Amino acid sequence: MSFGLIYTIITPENKLLLEEAAKQGMKLERISDSEALLPITQAQKDAPDAILQRSSSFTRTLYTTMYYENAGSRVVNSLAAQHSCGDKAYASALLAKAGVPTPRTYVAFTPESAMKAVEKLGYPCVIKPTVGSWARMVNKLNDRDAAEAVIESREVMGSAWQQIYYLQEHIEKPGRDIRAFVVGDEVICAIYRISTEKSGWLTNTGRGGKAENCPITSELREIVLKAASITDKGIYGVDVMESKNGLVVHEINHTTEFRNSIAPTGVNIPAKMIAYLKQQAKI
């Protein structure tokens, strides 16, 4: 069996995965997407049997996964999964279709329509880019002035992606949310991501949010597995909020980070991921 790891840079997660693969005796071929030259009309004959997709770029993820799936590799996560989760609008729609509680969301393509969506949602509401992570350009719109300012800035200075206006109901949460890790059929662990002075209203650990272990209740397990089931089985970080009406899923991360979640949970997340990759090569 042969294995690969697609990457843009060797992040702390990718380094942990390489170290864990070596411990498990797995030779993990490093596939740099920066150096990729994909002969997309000729399937590679000796492509790895299973590949962990860890590119930092959503766009590169789609192309490289398409190429290696065509070459017969089992890519984790699959192209279908990346399409379903990597664009927040797709994910919101699929979650709602599957009956998973998720915040009410609108997509609009002009400032005028975006403002209509804001008025329907009421204040505060949230605007996010449909692609990207780490709470980059995720803004809380507290009033009409804020909404008009953010939307006008995106219209004038933003890229085509930023002019897809993804507007979402703001969910009151108890100063924290939950990141649950799914590997195949199992919720292996979860953390609370707790807001701090540094992170403000956000909870992302990359923005200063604090990570603490979160017990996996039957309610949490059920909603997280239901959320992950909107697409192919794989490895996901499912983000959940505790609203006054119960748990609500707002995002599914298909290249989930985990560097800050190993210590608080005590779970060797990269070991579980590498073991899963091994299983996939045998299917």
Next chain:
Amino acid sequence: MAECPECAGNIAIKDGTEVGEIISCPDCGSKLEVRSLSQPQLQKAPQVQEDWGE
């Protein structure tokens, strides 16, 4: 030792460093990508792009 492409300072590459890893120059603080280990070579790290994430 490798040379920082930004400030020409000398940077010691730690054991266990991987090609593709991002390190910081201790002199100027630049983020640098390790391009080679056999003959240590660094280049300015790529900027985070709009579609980068998890």
